[in-house]
Amino acid sequence: MKIGLMSDTHDRIDAVERAIDFFNRAGVEHVLHAGDLVSPFVVPKFAKLKAKLHYVWGNNEGDREFVRVKLGELGVKPLGNFAALELDGRRIALLHGTHEDIVEALSKSGSFDIVVRGHTHRAEIREGKTLLVNPGEVCGYLSGRQTVALLDLVELRAEILQL
Numbered sequence: 001m002k003i004g005l006m007s008d009t010h011d012r013i014d015a016v017e018r019a020i021d022f023f024n025r026a027g028v029e030h031v032l033h034a035g036d037l038v039s040p041f042v043v044p045k046f047a048k049l050k051a052k053l054h055y056v057w058g059n060n061e062g063d064r065e066f067v068r069v070k071l072g073e074l075g076v077k078p079l080g081n082f083a084a085l086e087l088d089g090r091r092i093a094l095l096h097g098t099h100e101d102i103v104e105a106l107s108k109s110g111s112f113d114i115v116v117r118g119h120t121h122r123a124e125i126r127e128g129k130t131l132l133v134n135p136g137e138v139c140g141y142l143s144g145r146q147t148v149a150l151l152d153l154v155e156l157r158a159e160i161l162q163l
Helices: 013-026 040-048 064-073 100-108
Strands: 002-006 030-033 052-055 082-087 090-095 114-116 124-126 131-134 147-152 157-162
Touching (some): 002 013, 013 147, 040 064, 090 100, 100 114, 124 157, 131 157
Parallel strands (some): 002 030, 030 052, 090 114, 114 131
Antiparallel strands (some): 002 147, 082 090, 124 131, 147 157
């Protein structure tokens, strides 16, 4: 099973639309968003996403309650600041990653096959006992690159892709 990974959309609607189109074309079944969607007006764009969306809070959501309402209209419930998911037999930690010590502890804990994080806006794949993936930033504001990632749960491999 292949799943899509995204983070740090920061209200960049055109890039969000490209990411959704990309994931739809790729035929992913799930999309994990590692936070910093930011504003409620971005949420309706996800209505076009054919995959199931899993979302955790970032550190820049301006109005979490209204974001929660808008996501609810799509049948999506925010998973809080951290989510432990199991997809296709793989244990996945999903968080924004504001605290590096927590990200490292999760990576070293042996409790997860994959840790998906955002926050730094730097696309990164770190292989080891646990696969650590930061899909980078959809918005492209800090790095100048609008990126997402595809994760193959069978092969336990990830790939960073520029939109």
